[in-house]
Amino acid sequence: MEAPIPEAILWDDWHAVAELETVRQWDQITTTLFGRDLTVTDAAPGVRIAYADGSKTLPASIKYGLVWTCLGTPQRDVIDFPESAEPDRYVISTGSFGIRVSGLRLVENFLDIAHFPYVHTGYLGVESSPQVLPYTVRVTDEDEILVTDCRFLQPQSSPVSTGSLDVGYLFHVLRPYTVLLKKTNAVEPDRSDTIVLFVQPVDEERCVGHTLVMSLHAGDPDEACRWFQRLIIGQDRRILENQRPRRLPLDLKSELPVRADLASITYRRWLLDHGVRYGAIAP
Amino acid sequence: MIELYDYELSSDAYKARLLLALLGVAWTQRYVEYYPRRQHRAPEFLALSPRGELPVIVDDGTIVDDAQNVLVHLASRHDPTGRWYPQNDAGLTSQVSTWLAFAAALTPTASAARLHDGLLYHHIDVDEARRGAHEQLAVLDEHLWFNEDAGWSWLCTVDQPTIADIACFPDVILAEEGGIELRTYPAIRRWTDRVKAIPGFIAMPGIFPA
Structure with a gap:
């Protein structure tokens, strides 16, 4: 049976489907997007992407060390981050990880500060200090979600931090499967690092998270950045894979929210308003 | 000091870390980026262990590879109680x-x-x-x-x-x-x-x- 076609806002967008380095290593890899098997073939300097059954060649793009494709008709470009051009920033792909849960749930987890002290104890939070201070959430004129005024005490906020830091956070949902955070740099506290999560919806209940770090030159080599992101995702995976249902419920009454869940509630409502139902449970 | 060629998501490397912790033996990490760099198949690592698998330990000059063999080695050499690897029965x-x-x-x-x-x-x-x-x-x-x-x-x-x-x-x-x-x-x-x-x-x- 043919996999369902998702809403146009998802279908006609670009999605990261592989790390470029992995494609170069293996010459060809297979992956799945919206339930459709694809092959990604090394064709240096580019890549070739097609349905695995050979029925159709797809548009391909390379950006941020990731390979991108669109199964529908692209309505906009692969997302652009102005800070990626700043000369003193690393822009590195920090790994791609398969997780057995709806991609929407992975985005929601990324927005959730309240789990830091429990799931990321010793790194992004401490159990003795679990309270989430009030923060601000709004939908911008560009129709994106912006979460500001978050502060959180973190024992090891990044691979280069040397002690506890009162870390300022900003979260930004740019597209249904694209979310970033900016957090205080551990070495230069007046500037911030950007971490982006691009979610590849494998199907409605499985996804791949592709992570990108745009970090200040502060002595952290690529390897340390990748190590840190892998550690954090490795800790999240077990929690995410045990969430039921695997799809994200959009009925705001189906789970009991508290004040700290405001970002998540706004995301669910925003998905609802944009008609996103793929990987979700409609109210 | 024991050197452990290690990768945090490797279940085999974790076997060595776990036993070292249980034995209370100090060690230093030699980090091998298994994914995405595949450093376990790089020439420098293959020179140490031609099998190209994690973990490997270097213990006082002795190179030991294979996860199970690493456990045998660590227990044989660093467990004075002999209980982790009983060899008298x-x-x-x-x-x-x-x-x-x-x-x-x-x-x-x-x-x-x-x-x-x-x-x-x-x-x-x-x-x-x-x-x-x-x-x-x-x-x-x-x-x-x-x-x-x-x-x-x-x-x-x-x-x-x-x-x-x-x-x-x-x-x-x-x-x-x-x-x-x-x-x-x-x-x-x-x-x-x-x-x-x-x-x-x-x-x-x-x-x-x-």
């Missing part, structure tokens, strides 16, 4: 060997399924890997059930854990990351809880401490 030593071999056999099954699902090792036949893992887990569950029935808490008929338990634990507890559900193996679940309760136990990403 041939029957018991033989039981340990059996379960070390069982642990190694989880690599192409449970461990491979986890690499497929988590680290996107697309070339692995994941259905075959999961099928093989379930066959092995059924054997393990039955063995543990009969052991419990006879009053034994561990893989071997001895009243304390051995390196057999340390060798089998990681790929079993992490199997769910490869889509292999453990809920139908109750004796395995009780045993993994007991392993987590061993004094000095440490976890890794994907494993919750007790």
